[in-house]
Amino acid sequence: MAEEHSHKAAPMVDEVSDYEVLETAVRELAIEKGLFSAEDHRRFAEYAHSLGPLPAARLVAKAWKDPEFKKLALEDGIKASLEVGVDWINDAPTGFGTPSDYTDLRVLEDTPQVKHVVVCTLCSCYPRPILGHSPEWYRTPNYRRRLVRWPRQVLSEFGLQLPADMDIRVEDSNQKCRFLVLPMQPEGTEDWSEEELAQIVTRDCMIGVALPHPDRKADDPRPVHPAVHPVEHHDH
Amino acid sequence: MSTESQQTPSSFTTLERVRSEGRLWADLCDQYGVENPDPPWRLSLEATCEALNAGTCALPTLERRSEEDELATTVYADLPFPERQVLALAHSMMERGLIDEEQLANRMNEVEKRLNSV
Amino acid sequence: MSMHHVEKITGVGDPQCFEGEAGKPRFKEGDRVRIKDRPDIFYTRCQMFTRGAIGEVAVVTHESVPPEDEAWENEQAPAEWFYIVRFRMQDLWGDYPSTYPNDTLQTEFSERWLEPA
Numbered sequence: 001m002a003e004e005h006s007h008k009a010a011p012m013v014d015e016v017s018d019y020e021v022l023e024t025a026v027r028e029l030a031i032e033k034g035l036f037s038a039e040d041h042r043r044f045a046e047y048a049h050s051l052g053p054l055p056a057a058r059l060v061a062k063a064w065k066d067p068e069f070k071k072l073a074l075e076d077g078i079k080a081s082l083e084v085g086v087d088w089i090n091d092a093p094t095g096f097g098t099p100s101d102y103t104d105l106r107v108l109e110d111t112p113q114v115k116h117v118v119v120c121t122l123c124s125c126y127p128r129p130i131l132g133h134s135p136e137w138y139r140t141p142n143y144r145r146r147l148v149r150w151p152r153q154v155l156s157e158f159g160l161q162l163p164a165d166m167d168i169r170v171e172d173s174n175q176k177c178r179f180l181v182l183p184m185q186p187e188g189t190e191d192w193s194e195e196e197l198a199q200i201v202t203r204d205c206m207i208g209v210a211l212p213h214p215d216r217k218a219d220d221p222r223p224v225h226p227a228v229h230p231v232e233h234h235d236h
Numbered sequence: 237m238s239t240e241s242q243q244t245p246s247s248f249t250t251l252e253r254v255r256s257e258g259r260l261w262a263d264l265c266d267q268y269g270v271e272n273p274d275p276p277w278r279l280s281l282e283a284t285c286e287a288l289n290a291g292t293c294a295l296p297t298l299e300r301r302s303e304e305d306e307l308a309t310t311v312y313a314d315l316p317f318p319e320r321q322v323l324a325l326a327h328s329m330m331e332r333g334l335i336d337e338e339q340l341a342n343r344m345n346e347v348e349k350r351l352n353s354v
Numbered sequence: 355m356s357m358h359h360v361e362k363i364t365g366v367g368d369p370q371c372f373e374g375e376a377g378k379p380r381f382k383e384g385d386r387v388r389i390k391d392r393p394d395i396f397y398t399r400c401q402m403f404t405r406g407a408i409g410e411v412a413v414v415t416h417e418s419v420p421p422e423d424e425a426w427e428n429e430q431a432p433a434e435w436f437y438i439v440r441f442r443m444q445d446l447w448g449d450y451p452s453t454y455p456n457d458t459l460q461t462e463f464s465e466r467w468l469e470p471a
Contacts, residue, residue, distance in 0.1 A: 013268045013276075018258030018344075022251075023277040023322050024351070025343040029283050029335045035294040036287035044290075045283035063313045078367070089367040096363040096371075097289045100297060103367035104416055120399055123301035133282070136317045141305050148403065148459055149447060164453065168443075172461035174399050175436055176369050177415055298397070 077105030
């Protein structure tokens, strides 16, 4: 399983910030008070370090190249994940999937008619084991509240303008299922290898806020701004 | 109910000090010319949040996130992730009595000495 | 989480561990359903904006103890079938632009939240 370079590199910042101190202090106190064990934390942290979007990109590329695999991906996301080296059940330190991610992945296939986009209004659930960590903007109330209300507006803010005859389907992942968008393969890439295709399937394409493009191998940085008109108060 | 962020001081002095004086990762990166988008403690924080939701579930994710959202519109509004996330976590834990502010302040002093003595 | 539950799910997965426990699903793909507005006294994952809305079952997903029970470490509570229900945006939001009549939103509910429409 490939590891994210940015998670491995030790940054050369020669200063200890108050935030670093706070994170450390909270963790140490929590362990001392028995809220969790040092071993549990170590295993969750190790697992977190191992996660990134490459396996998901390979799943999409494989589905594009192989109709049989695509069928499997649409029927059984957990089984399909195994073929790109991700075992939702056994890779996690718990041995039964993580308490955040569970073990039911669903792949949502975009068609010429329907564009899927994923959100979790309640808390930002995300298919971490195969897609890595969720981006900051995905976690903001701004995205979570507005996508279910004004999806076309939110997508256009991401630079995605959908034709009027295409429908949007928002998936609010509020339970144990986790979702990955299988976007349409871009024109002009029909002869590409699986490896070449995987390079243009960026994280944002698999959340559904971007479309893969033959010239683009990285997601655009997203501005994060506070919700100006939050939809409604979520009562839990 | 106001729909705008109204930044107010934290009710926890320890956290208020961090909020107002702590150096953000983005600023540290600028100063030291580092490009890593995430601070070194970010994934450790993720693991802490996960561990709190696992096992005895001292702080369930849904509640923690709900409070984090609320705090994001008030006390910790002007901060980026993951600075906001760690402050909100400490805040939620103290509100629940899982940790105590005095202990936190003491531990932070000790940690700071320890990390700076290397 | 009890040791019993940990043993049950290790190597099996969650929600896979609840397979076979909920009997026959009450609804099937294509059924029209309404989301009940049940009182959520403590804890729920049923979004407010779906209450009372009418949609269509898009997928019958899996069996699991519902979050309302699982949150209280009550993994022994009966499992229910879960369903992804699809709504027209027009039906969720009164002012959704009519230029996009086929825009939809889908989200997941346990059986207790659904009634035939």
